[in-house]
Every structure is written in C-alpha cells, then in structure tokens.
Amino acid sequence: MNIRILSTEQITAYDTYLRIEERAAGTREKYLRDVQAFVCWLNGAAVTKEAVTSWKERLLAEHRAPSTVNAALSALNGLFRFLGWEDCRTRFVRVQRRLFRDPARELTRPDYDRLIAAARELGRDRLALVMEAICSTGVRVSEIRYLTVEAVQRGRAEISLKGKVRTILIPTKLARKLLKYAKKNKTVSGEIFLTGNGKSLSRRQIWAEMKRLCVHAGVEPSKVFPHNLRHCFATAYYRAYRDIAKLADVLGHSSIETTRIYLLTSGAEHQRQLDRLGLVS
Template identity: 60%
Template sequence: MSAFITPTALEEFAQYLRAEDRSSGTIENYLRHVRTFSKWLGERPVTHVKCAEWKEFLQQQGYSAVTINSMLASLNRFLDVAGFGTCRVRPLRIQRRIFQKQERELTREEYHRLVAAARNQGRERLALLLETICATGIRVSEVRYITVEAAHTGRAEVSLKGKIRTILLPGKLCRKLLKYAKDRKIASGEIFLTRGGHSISRKQIWSEMKSVCSAAGVAPTKVFPHNLRHLFARTFYQASRDVVKLADILGHSSVETTRIYLISTGEEHAQQLEQLRLVG
C-alpha cells in the first residue's frame, strides 16, 4: 500500500462512504477535510508524525476545537479505509458544552421575520421551505421526501443512512404544501423543485436563505438549514420534555446527540439563575 494520498485512494474512499449510505453533504465534508490535509502534506508520505503535526497546525491556525475534531474524524476514517490505520490521531478533549453561543442561535422571532421577508419579496417557495424544515425538523438532505403524496397523507417516509423513519406533517403545513403544488401544477412527487423541474440542491437552499437575512434583520451567522432543525428541537422539547421521543423524530441513534440540540444560551441560563433568588 502506497503511503501517499492519491486520486484513486480518494475515489475509493468516496465509494466506501456511498456504500455506507452517507448523505452527499457528509461525503463532501469528509473529502474536503482529507483534501485539505493532502494539500498541507504535499509530496510527503502519510505518517503518524505528520498527522499529529497537522493537528497541531490546525490549532495554531485558530480553528475551533469542534472544527478540528471534525477534520480529524474525517482523516481518521480515511486512514482506516486506505490502510493507514496506524497513523490515526486522537481528537482534542473538549469539556461538555453547556451554553450555546448567542450569536449562533436562531430565535423564534427571527425565524418568523425570515419567513415574512421571503413572502414580502414574493418568494413563496423559500417561505414555505423555511416553514417546512422548521415545522418538521427534517434535514436539508431530506427535503426531497416532502412530496404531494406526503402532503395528502400527512406523513413522509424518509430513508437515509440505512434507516427509514416516518415524519409527521402538521395539518396547516399540508394545506399550504398542497395549495403551493396545485398553483404550480405539481400533481405528484417532490414539491420543492427548481424552475427546470429538478430537485432543489443543498447549496441553493443555503444561498436563498442567506439572501433574505438583510431584509429580515437577522445575522447571516444564524441562518442556515440546520439551525431551523435546532429551533424545531428546542421548541418541541419545551412543549413535551421528552428527549427520547425527540431523538426518534430527528432520526438520532443516540440521545446524547439530541441533547446537543437543546443547549441554551448563556443569557437564558443567567436569567434562570436570577429567578432562583438565592442572593439576599
């Protein structure tokens, strides 16, 4: 086995990830991280020492611990698949995070402003897309499962990462989806399509969401599809207090993953401390 990262090795890695039913977005991330390492490595062979040096390099460049661990996870998976398992590096140890950064958390009020801004601009598809993701908690890669048939039955069958789960659609959302589909003469299949009749891409969804930030008065750092999923999770949990059920709805195999979605901001925690009234 050659101790160098070759285009063939990267393609074999991509095929391996596809065989694992990884989403296209996940595969993109894995490959991007490995290519970043390969570019830094240059003509040098892959060794444990070089992998450890890359970890140090990322820290020196000011990457966050979470980002570094994500990049290392991608690299370690590649090393295993490519036969370089002895070169794996340990992730950084991070104390469990108990606060969410306030500048990253999308509030309910901000979400409603985004929807209103999209509708004021006559962009009904974007407005309805925002509502659909936020009202169901689906991943952006699962938007294609929102079909006319699903809107009629009130449930969408999602198949992703080797698992099949049922997503319930609120009645009001179903009525909006069916009206939208009827107005655009979409009789069956996917509802969110491009003008050419193709599935709307992850990149396009991101771009369209960012484009209404200014009109809505919401910081772009808060606006991306996954934050709508986080808002759904927090809102659902506040109503049900059932983290196990929430994990099933979100399609998480671990409740610990779901708990990450429920981290509150430091400001909210400070308010809770004030309400304790333990200072005379």
C-alpha cells in the same frame, strides 16, 4: 518503510466506499472537502501520524472551533481506516460539554419569523416554504426530498437515511400550503421542492439562499443556516411536551445524548438561572 502519498484514485475509492456505506450525500461532500484540504496542506508530502497531528494543530491555531476540527479529523480517520493506515489515525480534540448555546449562533423564534417575512416580501415563496417545512417537521435539509405530493396527501413521509427508516407527520397547515404550492407549479407527483430545471434542491443552494436573506431580515448571518431550523423545531417541541425520548425519535437520533445538544439553553437563560440561585448577598 512505505512512503504514503494520497492519490486521486484512493480518494475516489473512499467516496465509493462512503456511498456503499449509505452515508448521506452531504456527509460525503464534507468528508471529501476535508480530505482535499489536508492534501493541499501536505503539498505533496507523505502522510504520517506526525503530519496529521501537525495539521490538527494548524487548524486549532487558526481558531477553528473544536467541533469543526473534529469533523475534519473524522473524515481523515475514516479514510485511513479504509486504506489500512491505522497508524496515521489521530485523537479528536477533547471538548467539555457545553452548558449553553453560543449566542452568535442561536436562531431565536423572532429571528425565524423575520426570515420568513423577508422571504415573502422578496417574493421568494419557495424558500419561505422550505424553511417552514424544515422548522415545523424537524427534518434535515437533506430530507426535504421526501416531502413528495404523495407523502403530503397521506399526511406523513417515510424517510430513509443512514440505514434507518422513520415516519414523520406533516402538520395540517403545512400540508395545505405544500399542496397549494405544488398545484401552482403543476407538480402532480414526486418531490415538491425542485429547481427551475426540475432537479432536487441541494443543501448548498438552500444555504446560499438563506444567507442572502440576512441583510433584508436584519438577522446575523452566523445564525442563519438550514440546520439551525431543525434546532428551532427541537427547542419548540421540547418546551411544549418535555418528552426528550419522543423528540429523539422524531429527529431520527440514535442516542438521546445527541438530542440533548439540541436543547442547550441560551447564554441569557443560563445567566438568569444563576442569578435566581441568590448565592451572592
């Protein structure tokens, strides 16, 4: 029986495979981080189905969210399939569909408004505009690079991700603010949001800048991360138009079931719905 030890070369080859498969940079980074965490936990031991199962149990014992555990298992299962180690793949944690959002992670409209106000008060105009751009268009944080001067001038951006191309419209008011910002920074073409060195803003940088706003804005850090701005857009859009199919297209979802996750009601709203049933005398 072959003893399977994960090598640096195998992990690097897996990263190359993910790139060829056109996985987003953020996805590749997350997968490799999870794989490295597993390798560290193995501490030189061989990869076996029992080891993978033990690691899954360890993550659950650490009270990791089932979705977090499943994301890590997805990274490993993908690696094992790539290596031909199918017998090492393990099942995901079964999760019952949630009825409402976790209030500790629910970014409300007042929370969003406070974050924007705090960014402006602190002179972080770029961050304020990045948050507005994500929240008013529904783009992923990895897609803001498609907000170029040319796209804003046309009023629409062509986004290519995960082998799909979709067009998003840019709200008129946002377009004016983006062009004004570009002019102020002497950006005549290409990406609007850049670092001081002229490089694209990374997901991690935006995440860190948003977290630093929390204390000043008076918003719980658990609610503040870029993807939650996309959830805010989805909630506002659905409440206004009640068209989940179109919303799925705008968000770039292949399945409406994915979009439904974005539209979970809050715990407080679910409680009001139960109370209105009037089933207790």
